[in-house]
Structure formats: structure tokens, C-alpha cells
Amino acid sequence: MMRMNEKYGKTGVEFTSKVCEYTPAIDLKHLLVENARFCHAKFVLSENFIKVEAATFLDNITDDLLKEMIIEVAELADEYEMKLTGLDVH
Secondary structure (H helix, E strand, C coil): CEEEECCCCEEEEEEEEEEEECCCCCCHHHHHHHHCCCCCCEEEEECCEEEEEEEEEHHHCCHHHHHHHHHHHHHHHHHHHHHHHCCCCC
């Protein structure tokens, strides 16, 4: 998805993948700590879902960067969906 970042006045591209629906049993602090291990991706809580997303501004995009971002988002979403739910739904 492309979106205007109002804070910086730049257009960016964002990739997002659902992990699972949020429940109070999910340790959000743990996910926040895990964010530091990733290169492009991060966990977010949106519309009551845990999601993995990565974003960059259009003026930073290269083919290699896009590929890295898409792969990291997809792989982390699958990995953590299995860790958190034991299922592969999304």
C-alpha cells in the first residue's frame, strides 16, 4: 500500500501481513523486544490484530530493498503465527 506520511511530507510504501487476532494472553512486551531483532519489519497492533509490517519512502526504494522487505514480512508473519497460535491460517 502506498500512503502519504504526514509527519515527513513524503509518500511511502508499506507491506503488512496479519499474524493473528490479539488476545490478552499474547505478551506484547515480548513482541516489542523482538522488534529489535528485525531489519525492516516490526510488529504492530491494528484493528485488534497482531500484524507484521515494513515501510520505506518511495525515494529510498530499490528492487532489492522491496524484495527484502516483502520476504521479511511474509516469513515473520508465518513464523509468529505458528508460535502464537500453532496454526497457519493467514
